[in-house]
Amino acid sequence: MTAHAQDPYRIGRGGGADSTTGRGEGGPASKRTTVGYGFWIYLLSDIILFSGFFAAYAVLARQTAGGPSSHDLFGQERVAIETAALLLSSFTCGLAGVAAEKRKLVPALAWLLATGVLGAVFLGLELIEFAEMIGMGAGPQRSAFLSAFFGLVGLHGLHIAVGLLWLGTMMAQLWVKGFRPQVLRRLMCFTLFWHALDIVWVGIFTMVYLMGVAP
């Protein structure tokens, strides 16, 4: 049939009808790829969630309603320790991933434990900071600035807390069930998650703590 030759549907359809374009010629991707990819997309959405709170902070940072401002509140010392703990935990988390690649159970668990401890140190310091601020009347109800601060930093802290819960569960699983593909996939996702939280923290550290005390 050549009647279709003058058919307008040909316009814009390109010539090479059989040239394969795009990826996926080989059929469905492996489970590991799919899981990792899906988790990346989740992380993107999570970063957008954070960006909402970042935006709110940017809008409200000067709205102190006569209360304390960032200059009055943020010391550098504790935040420096917090940051160091978190960055270090990312490193140990990476080492746990390496150990898992080599199927070494005890080192993997040890590095994961180190990650958890460092994460807990971070979270503990953050909670102390929150408690002190609330104690001196600089709680989230005081001003829109403080609402945005507690919202943004608290959201990150909440992520860390959930991450610790996840970490504990996964360590138990690793301990009981060993290196099964399923557990390894989760470990991969966890490392991604933990590194992403690190990146978000770098943003918070810069925008809240550094820019907050800049003259």
Added chain:
Amino acid sequence: MLGKLSWSAIPFSQPIPLIAAGGVGLALFAVLGWITVKGHWPYLWKEWITSADHKRIGVMYVLLGLVMLLRGFVDAIMMRTQQASAIGHAQGYLPPEHYDQIFSAHGTIMIFFGAMPVIIGLMNFVVPLQLGVRDVAFPTLNSTSFWLTAAGALLVNMSLVIGEFARTGWLPYAPLSETTYSPGVGVDYYVWAIQISGVGTLMSGINLVTTILKLRAPGMGYLRMPMFCWTALGANMLIVAAFPILTATLAMLTLDRYLGFHFFTNEAGGNMMMFVNLIWAWGHPEVYILILPAFGIFSEIFSTFSSKPLFGYRSMVAATLFIVVVSFTVWLHHFFTMGAGGDVNAAFGIATSIIAVGTGVKIYNWLFTMVGGRLRFPTPMLWSLAFMMTFVIGGMTGVLLAVPPADFMLHNSMFLVAHFHNVINSGVVFGAFAGITYWFPKAFGFRLDEYWGKMAFCLTLAGFLIVFGALYVLGLEGMTRRLQHIDFTEWAPWLYVSVAGIGVMILGVASQIVQIVVSIRNREALRDETGDPWDGRSLEWATSSPPPAFNFAVLPKVHGEEPYWTIKRQAIESQGLADEPPYEAIEMPRNSATGVVTAFFATLIGFSMIWMIWWLAALGFVGAYATFVVFAWRDEEEKEIPAEEVARIDRARRAARSKWLEENREQPA
């Protein structure tokens, strides 16, 4: 012990919600009782409730959406009749505080629990079939998404009897939605219902994006995907990018309401316009989340029933992606009146008008698809044609609203109401109906009755034109939206017209229900043995109807844009099917109760947070965590379907196909 919850939460003094809730409750108990008496629970539990099969989940999504569309429609009838009966001295039958809840519930239910589930359900059902694969990327997550959406819908409906719903409109603008002005539990119901179902929507977005980008039959490159998969990809990318903004915004509102934060309050430096900005930064992409899959449905239908490939496939892909990007740059057109200044308004006005270009490209492509085709006009095609003719009007009134000076006059008028109902009804709702009638035979193995389908189509279209035609006029005459009482008697005639229109629409909805009943009764006569009732072109028609759990016995190999059309042509030309492939055992995901159990705990958390029953909320969180651990501890995620079983099922399909070939021998196309 029970937080704010007490007997006074039940509106004993208000007959309307009580009777409505009583009716719904009675119907629910009747259905549950019937299931119990007939002993259907084990079947429902095993085959549907815990199913991880994307087709079953898709069907449940659509069912939930249809039921909720009905519920929202009842709200609509109440609003139209209230306005028509409250002109001048008349007061109507709904007091203001009740009327306000109804328009808020109407919008919330229609968008979040009506339109979204139907659209997501269709994507769930169709996309893996069109891609030629066996399931979505994360089947258990898919089930969880569905059940979380259902949990949100349940919470909204609970507000009918226990407490109240928001009175703030479908987007709870601050500071009206703050505790100062909305002290009741209404806004809390809204927030928790939307947050819970929003998590479900986000997860299903992630799931479908991953499915489309990572799971496709061998040879199906990006530019060989059916158009519906492309628009589904666009919509789900928008979900991933936009829904977190909604979650963040409502989380801030929740912090304001529960813990006295000042994100959006009048006091202490809060910024209420930030709420409006954030909510529309989600809200505008949301309207494209709804409309893009509908565009895809229309593309499939125009091509199938014109018996031609889609015209300008690549320009269609480009237009879709263009809309995806630009839909994030226009949100300010929802509040030109904020006072951002002339230059800002102009920029957003222009961006808004530019979006219409993408839509225009699509309209022309559909027209050219029909040019020179062999056209057929079954019900799905009728919905699509009606869409094309009426949607253009909605698009043009949209562009009118995108001109800031005009918008200053028309903002929050009935003209705006008519605009968005115009685009949503003729786009999303007609698209949903078109898609449902088009794919129904695939899901259940028999077609829907054409006579009642056409009847429903004519009545719905006529009713829709009358109702919203009248609202356009009212808007131009200066009537504002959300009026519980009408002072200007001059508007009365048009209000009566719109009530008449809704009467016609009621008949349309009734015809649709009749259509389903009649079709189920006559299912033997409407049966489709071939799996390809419409002479389709994409891979979902290559398998039997309903498809087996594994969709395809052997993953199809794709060599061009319309893989199934090619297979079919070859079969007709060679007068025989391709050789029987070697069958192998197939791994399919196991059933899992994770979804329902999670949704149960989510409902518990939502309800106890609304009523501030803290211990119950804590219990809910512990339960949700326990569910997670149990799920994680599962040893076998998959079950195996043996090769003999696969062979048996596929041979039956091949037999039906061979028979079809025999019967159509005389008339090779």
